[in-house]
Amino acid sequence: MDLPADAVPLASWRFTGTLRTYQAEVLSRLTPSADGPLHVVAPPGSGKTLLGLLLAAREGHRTLVLTPTNTIRRQWLRAARELAPQPDAVSDDPARLADLTVLTYQLLSVTGDGSPFEDLARAEWVDELVAAGRSEVDAATWLAELAVDNTSAYRSGIRRRVRRLRGRFARQRPDELASVLHPNAVALMDSIVDAGIQTIVLDECHHLLDHWALVVAYLAGRIRESGGTGLLIGLTATLPSPDDEAEFENYDQLLGAVDYEVPTPAVVKEGHLAPYRDHVWFTEPTPAEATFIRRHEALLHELMLQVLSTPDGLSFMEEQLQPRGDGGDAVTDEDPLVRLDRALSEDFALTRSCAVVLREIAPQHPLAIALPAALFDRCTTDDLLSVLARFAHTRLLADPDAGAQWEYVRRSLADFGYHLTDRGIRRGRNPVETTLAYSAAKDHAAVDILRLELDGADADRIRAVVVTDFVVHGNHRGQAGDDAAGALRVFDLLAHDQATAAMRPVLITAEHLRVRDGDASTIAAALTELLGTQVEVSDGVGAVRDLRAPKVGSGRIVAAVSELIRRGEVRVLVGTRGLLGEGWDCPSVNTLIDLTAVATSAATQQLRGRTLRLDPAWPQKVAHNWSVACLIPADVVLDDLAEPRRLRRKHSHLWGLDADDPTRIVAGLEHALTTEAAEALERVLGKDRTATIEDLNRITISALPPRAQTHVDWRIGHPYVPRERDVVSVRDSRRAPPLFRTAPAIAARAPMRLLLGGLGVGTATAMLSEWGLISIEPAAGLGVALVGGLLIAASLSAPAFIRSLRDRAHPDAVYHGAAIAVVRGLRAAGRIGELDESTITARIEAASPERIRIEIGGSETDRRIIADALEELFAPVRTPRFLLRVDHGASGGFWPTAWLADRLSPGRTLLPVPRMLGRRRADAESFSEYWAQCVGGCSLRELNGLEGAVLLRIARTAQSRLDPTAPRTRIWG
Structure with a gap:
């Protein structure tokens, strides 16, 4: 029976305000x-x-x-x-x-003792031992002894069982948890x-x-x-x-x-968080770090070449490139290209890598000479790693006598950040990535950023926080002669620079409270008043001093320093994200310099949240959040994309005003870099020797809007529509033009239409002449037949030509058709649910006519899957299972001209079928059918054999259609 309203808990609770x-x-x-x-x-x-x-x-x-x-x-x-x-x-x-x-x-x-997971794991281990024949007492005793005698083995066993338990924790019986x-x-x-x-x-x-x-x-x-x-x-x-x-x-x-x-923009637009801008400052490794980076890459290649150039390594590649016959026996008289074709059909990716590696290691090897050079591009680090991993598994791990060599390869790769296991090679953080992530140049970038902020109109209001991952980083590689990275190192630099020293910087960690020598007595006195306990200045030599506040926890110290920031007595705070991340609240802070290497959504948004609190002392507060990226200069051959990838991941979680168009709110690098800056970044990453990191920062400085303008651009209080879309952007280029649908088909079919039209007109003319209805000479009849054939061929081809011209005038319609084909293919494959296709749009950017933006609506999960597939479809070709030939519309035409049209520009017309649509042949075939319906003629090509190598090489010569400056983003509002 229903309870009276006043008997229902919380029924009488009322909120009398206005909901946001x-x-x-x-x-x-x-x-x-x-x-x-x-x-x-x-x-x-x-x-x-x-x-x-x-x-x-x-x-x-x-x-x-x-x-x-x-x-x-x-x-x-x-x-x-x-x-x-x-x-x-x-x-x-x-x-x-x-x-x-x-x-x-x-x-x-x-818990009673220890973690519930570990207690349950220990109990499960005992049960396993009992099931194997031990008594319960004996099993528990053996485990206790193992924990003492071989702690590593014991902890490893506990961790494995804990992982299994975590996967099914919600299904545990209540008494199991209650027991711990x-x-x-x-x-x-x-x-x-x-x-x-x-x-x-x-x-x-x-x-x-x-x-x-x-x-x-x-x-x-x-x-x-x-x-x-x-x-x-x-x-x-x-x-x-x-x-x-x-x-x-x-x-x-x-x-x-x-x-x-x-989303954060909704809270800003309603006036409950401060408006903000995200910016990026770029730097390059110090000379000592650059020397280490060059040496590292050379040593990695030297190691892999050394292992694979052994007789055993060469033999492995030979067998992969020239497999035995169906019976397992060598076929000595079989054509090497036939055997290569069979190898490419059996394992295309590995065979291709073996071919390019063999040509790199032993260019005079008879098999390397026999390999068609046109089929294989240059050898990359990924190729070397792929071959080395398979060689180590096949020849070393499988051979008990090769244990020492396996260990040598495994440990050597670990020095370079690669983990060789019985599952393959997994890339960890290598020393180059670590060197860039914690470069000493980033500390100098923090100084440059603060100087830039102090040159602005709101210089007196600047209250900054510089956040690092560690107090002191334990990895010194690439930093010879320098202090280890971390909060202590960056604070020391801020304390010595004249401009930043005037901001009275303070460093707080769990163990340090550090200030400049000239500020020590003043700040110590202020903290003594706030904490109600004496804060002492340590003795020392140099520009910095440690303050000591016995029996005062770090939480109270952080709160007291936050008060000094509010007063303006301290204007720069340095600390770690563990101390200054979640839970720290200082509304006066309006400038963040993020020197951390984390790019997860949680960590990134927690840091940005520190600057977005409203400041009662500055009603028009605007926050600036700075990321710092260390790039390898364009004149250094080595590629390492860890820093730009981290930069993209960080900003993919963040919303902000579009750097080019502040009327739009986007997620991704578009809200931190203008198109000009993004293009300059691509030139640096593309090794354009005319591009410099100094140019990048000059563009940033020139495009930096005043904080007051940013406050206006956010249009606080204006109505908005809380709607999100994912966006994939493509660009036209000379090497990768839009997806025109009909020109090859027209070229292939025109000769046949001309021939048939001419025959038809000629036959009709001859019949009319024979019946006496007209009088015409044979030569004139031939001319009439030719002209008639041309008119008929033109009339039949006219719709196709018109469609082709329309495609050139409206390439957005073609890309829209491509997006719809992807959506239908994913839906048929069971990857996404039902979707309103009207939420998929494509439009040409007014400010950049060469850019086409494909917008995707719908649920967040479906949007992400569709955008992933579209991004892969238009990205540079790697090693897909299938390629889609999208200009192949010449079926049924005159075969010589069809063949010619088919080869006019094949590199422009091969697109990789996205992995989600290429795992099963049926899904790939279904996708090609949808493409034919929505875009135009196409053919599906599976990569295997020599033909696969040819197609892959051709496809890789084409330029990516993705917009390199902003391939992927989200739009809000």
Whole structure:
């Protein structure tokens, strides 16, 4: 029976204010009494607390709110008491559970001894040993001894079992978890279930990666067993990174997909976060680092060439390129090209790599000489690694007598950041990447950026934070003669530079509170007043001094320094992202210099969130967030794209005003680099010797808008449409023109149409002459037949010519057809759901007529899959399974001219079939049929044999159709 309204928990709670646009939309989009969890992502300052309370109140059940810290718990208590009609309806006392109770995760997750995962893993290991024949006592004793005698083996075994347990944690029986939780935690859960709590709100739920996720799942399961809903409402500003697959799987199983994400621009446009701009500063390695980088690449190639040029290595490549016959015996009289064709058909990618590697290592080898040079391009590091990995598996790992050589190769590759395992080669962070990521040049970039900011109109308002990954980085490779990278090194530089020293910089880490010598006494006195305890200045020599505040935690020190920043007594703070990331709140900070190497969504957005808080002292506050990238100069042959890729990943998570068109809000590098800067970056990466990193920074400086203009450009308070689209951009070029649909078909069919038309007119003329209806000489009849044939051929070809001209005038229509073909192919393959094709558009950029933007609407998951496929379709060809010949429309024509038209420009007309559509032949064939319907004639070519090598080489000569400056982005609004 229904309870009266006043008996329903939270039913009388009221919010009398005005909801923000996105808050109202969340409440309308997320239906009450949902079967599964509710998962909301919203940036700091967007009102997540109020939103969580309103979602819980709408459910009408007693509610438990869990927070990661006591500070956040107090925020929830204050907000809840403003809605509750009676104070006793809200509690933070685990001994007095109310209609809404706010606790910390820690209260629920205390374990008896160690981690619940490890305890369960140990118990599972014992069970396995018992199943294998040991007694339970003997198994437990052996495990205890192993933990002491061979700690490494013991920890490895525990980790393997922990990974398995994490994958199925939500299905564990309650008694298994209860056995490892502290009795007090179990008793608290019993009280929660008995009190009739049914809804659990999880604040900052991105923390639910390990045992907290397990405990929350267990509690929700207990509530459901008692007849309650056990509804979970997850709220977070940043999603956890999927890089740690096991931990992310825990989170994903608990909360599932995101139900609603509030983008940062919505909060800015409603006036609850400060407007901002993202910028990039580029630098290049120091001379010492550059010398190390050149030496590293030479040593890596030398190692791989040394291993593969051995008789055993050469023999491996010979056998791969010249496989034995079907019976396993060598066929000595068989044509080498026939055997090469068979090898390419059996394993195209490896055989091609073996061919280019053999030509590199032993150019005079008879087989290398016999290989058709036109089929194979240059040898790359990836080719060497592919061959080396297969050689190591086939010849070394499989041979017990080659154990020493396997270890030599494995350890040598590890020195260069490559991990050779029994599964293959996996690339880790190599020394070149590490050197660039933590280059000393980035510290100098921080100085350059601060000088630039101090030259602006708002110089007196600048309050900056410089964030690093580490206090001191442990890797010294490539940094000979320099201090190790980290917060200490960059602070030392800021303290010595005249311009930045005037900003009175302070360094805070878990163990350091460091200032300039000239500022030490003044800052120590100010901190003494704020902390209520004496802050001492250490003795020392040089430009910096450490301050000591005995028995004062780092949290209080950070808060006190934040107050000095608010006053303007300190204007630059240096620290690590662990201390200055999530949880640090200093509204006066308006400039971030990000020297970290992280590019995950969580870490990137947490850092940017530090500068976006509204500043009561500056109502027109505008934040500047700077990323720094270290690039290998164009005049150095070595390629390493780790830094630009990291830069793209960082900005792919961030929204901002388009650097060229501030009326648009985009995610991706387009909001940090103008088109001119992006093109200059591509020239540096493309090894154009006329392009310099100094030119890049000059473009950045010239395009830097005043902060006041940025505030105007955000159009705060103006209405907006909260809509997102993914965008893939392509460009016309001389080597990769638009996808014109009909010209080859016209060229192939015209001769046949001319011949048939001429015969028809000639026959009709002869018949009319014979019947006496007309009188005509044979020569004149031949001319009439020729002219008639031309007229008929022209009339038949006219529609095709008109269509071709239309394609040239409107290439966006052709690319739109290509996008629709991809969508239909993905849908037929079961990769995406039903999609309204009207959400797919293509248009020519007004400011850049050579650029065509393909916009994709629909659900976030489907948008991403479609954009991935389109990006792959128009990207440079690598090693796909299938190629699509998209100008092949000459079937049924006169074969000599069809053959000629087929070979006029083949490199321009071969597109890689995206992996999602090329894994199964049926999917690839279906895609080619959709292409024929939506775009025009085509043919599907599978890469195998010598023909595959020819096609791949031709396809790789074509320039990418992707816009190199901004191939992929998202648009909001």
